[in-house]
Amino acid sequence: MSNYRRHYLPGGTWFFTVNLQNRRSDLLTRHIDTLRVATQCVKRAKPFLINAWVILPEHMHCIWTLPENDTDYSGRWRDIKKTFTRKLGMSGIWQPRFWEHTILDENDLRRHTDYIHINPLKHGYVTRVKDWPYSTFHRDVREGLYPEDWAGVVESFDTGERR
Numbered sequence: 001m002s003n004y005r006r007h008y009l010p011g012g013t014w015f016f017t018v019n020l021q022n023r024r025s026d027l028l029t030r031h032i033d034t035l036r037v038a039t040q041c042v043k044r045a046k047p048f049l050i051n052a053w054v055i056l057p058e059h060m061h062c063i064w065t066l067p068e069n070d071t072d073y074s075g076r077w078r079d080i081k082k083t084f085t086r087k088l089g090m091s092g093i094w095q096p097r098f099w100e101h102t103i104l105d106e107n108d109l110r111r112h113t114d115y116i117h118i119n120p121l122k123h124g125y126v127t128r129v130k131d132w133p134y135s136t137f138h139r140d141v142r143e144g145l146y147p148e149d150w151a152g153v154v155e156s157f158d159t160g161e162r163r
Contacts, residue, residue, distance in 0.1 A: 006100060008071035013051065013103040015112040018077065019059040019095040026057035031088060032134055038083035046076050052113045055134040056123060061116045063103065073100065113140075118151055127153050 020027055028035055032055060043050075048070075053062035066073060081094045103109050117140070120132035129137055129151045140146045 011068040
């Protein structure tokens with residue numbers, strides 16, 4: 001058992017990766033409306049700012065900022081997972097943990113936001129970032145933070161990873 005400890009910083013900003021147990025599933029995109037409802041229910045009860053988010057079929061990445069003096073991102077994830085699972089009438093769909101990284105500064109925030117937005121392209125779901133519907137990229141384009149053609153057209157995305 002590892003000695004991993006989560007970093008809790010009141011009012012902090014974090015990058016998260018959350019995975020389904022079945023990495024071949026399409027549950028998150030197939031039930032996107034249910035995931036949105038679950039997230040909104042938790043967000044109303046325990047507010048947080050969504051800086052960026054992308055939902056892929058079997059995993060998601062996001063960046064959240066919590067209110068000042070609040071550190072409970074773990075409780076929010078527990079509640080989102082539980083609400084989503086309950087609404088679908090299923091069990092055992094999530095990997096038990098999630099990965100988080102504390103955002104250190106504006107440069108770190110930008111790099112992780114870029115990573116979130118490019119992720120559907122990286123996984124080969126689209127050839128243009130703007131074509132993936134389950135992303136805050138579209139909000140960020142409307143707000144003038146990214147051009148609509150950001151990252152251009154990519155037919156093949158070599159990550160250097162070996163499968």
